[in-house]
Amino acid sequence: MSSVAYAYAYAFFTYTVIYALVQNVDTYEHLSDDLGISMFLHGVIMVLAGLGFGWATIRARVLPAWTGVALMVGVVAVAATQGAPEGVQLVAAGIRALAFAGMGLAVLRSTPGTMHRS
Helix, strand or coil: CCHHHHHHHHHHHHHHHHHHHHHCCCCCCCCCCCCHHHHHHHHHHHHHHHHHHHHHHHHHHHHHHHHHHHHHHHHHHHCCCCCCHHHHHHHHHHHHHHHHHHHHHHHHCCCCCCCCCC
8 A cells, every 4th residue: 555655646746847847837945835735745645655665565575675674764864855955865865766776676686486475
């Protein structure tokens, strides 16, 4: 369920990029003003879903546990660094991206029948 909620929140934030481009919104602050509480609520959904997704990844023992930990750290870091310098935000997003890259690599390296609970 957490993965579905995370995907939903991710789709919403993809929409915010499209909205900003179409409406010619020039800053994140203006985007937040335009979209109001929906930005905050979807951020909460993304953090909670990311924490749940990361925890489920660890518990399932199908993908490397470090990817679940990195996802959990990454979603919290992304939320915590809102308003920080861009370099800091990039590092936070990089942690989250590393988690998904690790999950994808684990899937690609698996052979049929090896992606099961251990």
